[in-house]
Amino acid sequence: xxxxxxxxxxxxxxxxxxxxxxxxxxxxxxxxxxxxxxxxxxxxxxxxxxxxxxxxxxxxxxxxxxxxxxxxxxxxxxxxxxxxxxxxxxxxxxxxxxxxxxxxxxxxxxxxxxxxxxxxxxxxxxxxxxxxxxxxxxxxxxxxxxxxxxxxxxxxxxxxxxxxxxxxxxxxxxxxxxxxxxxxxxxxxxxxxxxxxxxxxxxxxxxxxxxxxxxxxxxxxxxxxxxxxxxxxxxxxxxxxxxxxxxxxxxxxxxxxxxxxxxxxxxxxxxxxxxxxxxxxxxxxxxxxxxxxxxxxxxxxxxxxxxxxxxxxxxxxxxxxxxxxxxxxxxxxxxxxxxxxxxxxxxxxxxxxxxxxxxxxxxxxxxxxxxxxxxxxxxxxxxxxxxxxxxxxxxxxxxxxxxxxxxxxxxxxxxxxxxxxxxxxxxxxxxxxxxxxxxxxxxxxxxxxxxxxxxxxxxxxxxxxxxxxxxxxxxxxxxxxxxxxxxxxxxxxxxxxxxxxxxxxxxxxxxxxxxxxxxxxxxxxxxxxxxxxxxxxxxxxxxxxxxxxxxxxxxxxxxxxxxxxxxxxxxxxxxxxxxxxxxxxxxxxxxxxxxxxxxxxxxxxxxxx
Ligand code: F6R
Numbered sequence: 001x002x003x004x005x006x007x008x009x010x011x012x013x014x015x016x017x018x019x020x021x022x023x024x025x026x027x028x029x030x031x032x033x034x035x036x037x038x039x040x041x042x043x044x045x046x047x048x049x050x051x052x053x054x055x056x057x058x059x060x061x062x063x064x065x066x067x068x069x070x071x072x073x074x075x076x077x078x079x080x081x082x083x084x085x086x087x088x089x090x091x092x093x094x095x096x097x098x099x100x101x102x103x104x105x106x107x108x109x110x111x112x113x114x115x116x117x118x119x120x121x122x123x124x125x126x127x128x129x130x131x132x133x134x135x136x137x138x139x140x141x142x143x144x145x146x147x148x149x150x151x152x153x154x155x156x157x158x159x160x161x162x163x164x165x166x167x168x169x170x171x172x173x174x175x176x177x178x179x180x181x182x183x184x185x186x187x188x189x190x191x192x193x194x195x196x197x198x199x200x201x202x203x204x205x206x207x208x209x210x211x212x213x214x215x216x217x218x219x220x221x222x223x224x225x226x227x228x229x230x231x232x233x234x235x236x237x238x239x240x241x242x243x244x245x246x247x248x249x250x251x252x253x254x255x256x257x258x259x260x261x262x263x264x265x266x267x268x269x270x271x272x273x274x275x276x277x278x279x280x281x282x283x284x285x286x287x288x289x290x291x292x293x294x295x296x297x298x299x300x301x302x303x304x305x306x307x308x309x310x311x312x313x314x315x316x317x318x319x320x321x322x323x324x325x326x327x328x329x330x331x332x333x334x335x336x337x338x339x340x341x342x343x344x345x346x347x348x349x350x351x352x353x354x355x356x357x358x359x360x361x362x363x364x365x366x367x368x369x370x371x372x373x374x375x376x377x378x379x380x381x382x383x384x385x386x387x388x389x390x391x392x393x394x395x396x397x398x399x400x401x402x403x404x405x406x407x408x409x410x411x412x413x414x415x416x417x418x419x420x421x422x423x424x425x426x427x428x429x430x431x432x433x434x435x436x437x438x439x440x441x442x443x444x445x446x447x448x449x450x451x452x453x454x455x456x457x458x459x460x461x462x463x464x465x466x467x468x469x470x471x472x473x474x475x476x477x478x479x480x481x482x483x484x485x486x487x488x489x490x491x492x493x494x495x496x497x498x499x500x501x502x503x504x505x506x507x508x509x510x511x512x513x514x515x516x517x518x519x520x521x522x523x524x525x526x527x528x529x530x531x532x533x534x535x536x537x538x539x540x541x542x543x544x545x546x547x548x549x550x551x552x553x554x555x556x557x558x559x560x561x562x563x564x565x566x567x568x569x570x571x572x573x574x575x576x577x578x579x580x581x582x583x584x585x586x587x588x589x590x591x592x593x594x595x596x597x598x599x600x601x602x603x604x605x606x607x608x609x
Pocket of ligand 1: 300301302303304346347348349350351352355399400401402485486489604605606
């Protein structure tokens with residue numbers, strides 16, 4: 001994780017760096033720092049805590065400079081301390097910011113100690129600063145020193161480097177972690193993602209694996225991994241500033257929950273543009289999809305739960321076998337591979353290391369084709385996949401995924417229907433009905449959002465609890481899992497989810513009057529079974545909080561609270577039921593006073609193991 005930004009300009013770049021770090025804070029937020037060239041010295045300000053604290057310190061010290069780098073950290077090597085915060089400096093001459101993990105840092109550290117370098121931090125990054133310094137003081141140009149140093153590193157990195165006596169250049173390198181160059185007018189930038197520099201420029205170059213770049217005020221030179229000059233396409237980013245601002249909302253999570261009707265309708269537009277046809281998943285899909293014998297979904301966290309939901313759709317609607325696996329588990333086991341199973345990764349960020357590595361492993365095992373369901377264009381996972389479906393959720397900044405999840409569900413549903421159609425399982429009438437159901441989805445989601453006042457009233461009851469259980473069955477079990485994950489990650493209440501029928505096989509022992517039990521109980525084929533499971537809870541004194549739909553015919557009674565979502569929307573019901581569990585977690589977190597958008601110990605994009 002971690003976010004990096006850098007700038008070279010004819011103006012003071014400190015405000016650009018600070019603004020960029022604030023926008024990158026979702027990537028890590030335990031400490032932050034900037035370093036600039038100021039006259040004949042590198043001046044650096046670092047603070048444990050949020051970027052705002054570092055910003056205040058930089059203002060107090062009147063930090064200014066026309067070349068600089070900045071970093072917001074999510075600790076991996078070494079605790080959350082100021083000496084471990086970036087930028088790291090070697091002999092006052094070289095300053096480095098780094099995102100990623102250097103795997104051979106111990107070996108390099110021993111070597112550098114032998115060469116007389118002393119270490120001030122426990123980070124892996126400090127070896128980069130010293131290694132660059134080592135080559136630089138031996139006579140290499142800054143660019144060559146970074147090149148030689150980075151070719152000796154193993155692991156993943158995106159780095160930005162400045163040198164005390166090089167006021168006209170900023171050098172960067174990328175391997176395994178995202179890094180882009182922003183092209184301004186007489187000024188240039190580097191950043192982990194475009195949000196960091198969008199107020200300065202929208203023209204960006206996405207660096208490729210192994211690229212090394214040298215930025216001056218007027219130009220950018222790139223070398224590829226084979227040390228050959230590289231030309232990379234210039235993209236014009238369509239990220240809007242409004243999508244990166246809170247607007248009238250208190251938190252990004254709140255904003256993103258409320259943006260779901262729009263995010264869904266934008267994503268559904270993509271489906272309507274192509275219909276349930278292979279081209280929806282990219283140019284090569286027409287050749288790939290007819291050959292496939294099954295689907296293998298790999299993902300982490302919330303995206304994994306989207307995969308679990310998709311399994312029901314793909315097997316029921318398309319009659320195609322679908323396995324779903326947690327990416328971090330799959331990548332380390334001797335998995336069986338049928339080359340004709342379509343490896344389908346789901347990742348909001350497109351950067352999650354476990355998912356990326358699982359994809360590489362699947363390819364090594366012989367899987368021929370991969371489909372990426374992703375929200376971020378130009379990110380690593382879609383680039384490594386033959387087929388792609390981009391969700392149109394817009395930037396998701398709150399650490400807890402919301403609109404990315406529901407739009408992933410739309411992409412996966414479209415996959416199920418497309419496969420079903422290709423295999424003759426979905427008739428023209430079915431296709432028209434599914435399209436119609438999709439078109440009505442944003443409206444149903446808006447209805448679910450209107451339940452917020454009732455959900456808020458429930459939140460006060462949950463805020464005082466230490467534990468919660470979530471139950472669902474069939475298509476709605478993954479939504480129970482998602483509800484429990486949302487609650488634990490932002491309110492820090494311990495929450496578990498079970499398929500309701502599994503309760504009696506163990507977890508029922510947990511149920512007493514202190515255990516709120518949330519039940520997802522729409523009017524589907526399993527409703528009567530869920531009702532029996534609820535009685536098992538009630539009989540043990542458990543308090544039930546039921547999300548039913550209008551057709552479920554539940555009434556409130558002692559210890560049974562009911563919120564009715566809109567009318568049952570058929571197979572797309574999990575999308576609608578995701579909304580109340582997101583809102584419940586949000587309001588419980590508010591009531592408990594936690595940091596909703598930046599929950600402790602977490603970060604938005606998980607580019608470490
Ligand atoms: C939870 C959450 C995480 C992510 C997971 C995968 O709210 O956001 O569980 O879903 O870290 O991230 P992506 O989808 O970016 O691969």
